[in-house]
Amino acid sequence: MTATSPWVDPRLRAAWARGDWAAVLREYRRAAGISQSTLAGLVGLSQSDVSLIERERRIVKEIRVIERLTEGLRVPAELLNLRASTASGWAPDPELTERIARAHTTGRTDTRSADWIARVLAEHRRAEDDGSGAGLWPVVRSQLDTVTHLIPGASGPTADRLLLLSAEHAHWLSWVAHGEGQHGAALAWLGLAQGWALDAGSADMASWITRVRAYYQLGAGDPVRALRTAxxxxxxxxxxxxxxxxxxxxxxxxxxxxAGDRDLAHRLADQAYDAALRAPDEGDRPGWLYWLSPTRARLLLGEAAYAARDWRRAADALGEGLDDLEIGYPRDAAFYRMRLEDARLRS
Structure with a gap:
């Protein structure tokens, strides 16, 4: 698989996870930019057969047809046993910890699968931005399973890299579980991510995971504990x-x-904004912070001012940030727009 494969597309992978062959064919054609006739040639079916499947006039049940579709569409290895795997439910599988515990042994691991999955995870992060993360839950579980199976045969920097990739997956799973109200599972995944980040020697990921824990605490109405954690x-x-x-x-x-400490809130908000401006380009930021552009930093400055009830400062920062917010983040735009309107009314 390469970064240009249609299978990097989150909607296609989610369709596969659902076992929805009609959607798989439609999403594959969309992602690949090909016609029904071209797809038919790939899978050894007629164009009319492809059309019937896409319109759900023909239900795919025959093993022979499933094999043709799977081989012709070059389904990635980490998806092949998805529906037969343990990638269901919300809680982490204890076996994951056992695999991680065998890291840093001697050996050599082919990291091509990990390279591919790292590219796919980058697309999943963006899919979560528009609210489609829950549909990718079993896919990411399966990806994590693939990555952790590579770890016992890895050592040194390769093992560190695989541990960090595992931590990134566990964080993603925690974030989506939290959004679905599965708070216990979210904390369990976060605990795994924290340990794997430390094992990988990644200060950035360890800090980020600790920050996410503080975010959960703040959302649960415990700002004092959240401040200590942050x-x-x-x-x-x-x-x-x-x-x-x-x-x-x-x-x-x-x-x-x-917690009611407005002066500290302002100092920390300014500290956050100044630090963000030191990494204006996406390539200068960790992959999971791809979104923290100067525009986003301005919006966060406004959000912090709003939380501190500094309405004028909040309105100014939010207004400037929304003017420059890139297209493709409807949930974020709606959230900040409501904050802006309220701050303007109060200022």
Whole structure:
């Protein structure tokens, strides 16, 4: 698989996870930019057969047809046993920890599968932005299963890289579980991610996971604990990137505002904004913080001011940020627009 494969597309992978052959064919054609006739040639069926399947006039049940579709569409290995795997439910599988515990042994691991999955995960992050993350849950579970199977045969920097990729997957699963109201499972995944980030020696990921824990605490109505946790994220040992330091400081600012310390909230918000501006290009930021552009930093500054009830400052920062917010984030745009309108009414 390469980065240009249609199978990097989240909607296609979600269709496969559902076992929806009509959607698989439609989404494959959309992602690949091909016609029904071209797809028919790939899978050894007629164009009319493809049309009937896509319109759900023909239900795919025959093993022979399933094999043709699977082989012709070159379904990635990590998806082949998806529906027969343990990639269901919300809680982590204890076997994952056993695999991770065997990291840093001697051996050589072919990392091509991990390279592919890392590219796919980048697309899944963006899919979660528009609210479609829950549909990809079993896919990401299956991807994590594939990555952790590589770890026992890895050592040194390769093992560190696989551990970090595992931590990124566990964080994604935690975030989606939390959004679905599965708070216990979300914390369980977060705990795994934290340990794997530390094992990988990634200060950025360790800080980010600690920051996410603070975010959960703040959402649960405990700003004092959230502030303490966010301050721990800021102080994570190691060389934090500006982006990781920025988002930790922003979360601490929000918690300080919730705890009633407006002066501290303002100081931390300014610290967060200044740090974010030190990494204006996406390539300068960790993959999971791809979104923390200067525009987003301005919106976060406004969000922190809103939390501190500094209405004028909030309105100014949110207004400037919304003017420059890129297309493709409807949930975020709606959230900040409501904050902006309310801040303007109160200022």
């Amino acid at each position: 301050e721990a994220a800021i102080g994570t040992p190691g060389d934090l990137s500006p982006s990781a330091a920025s988002i930790a400081a922003h979360t601490a600012s929000m918690a300080a505002a919730g």
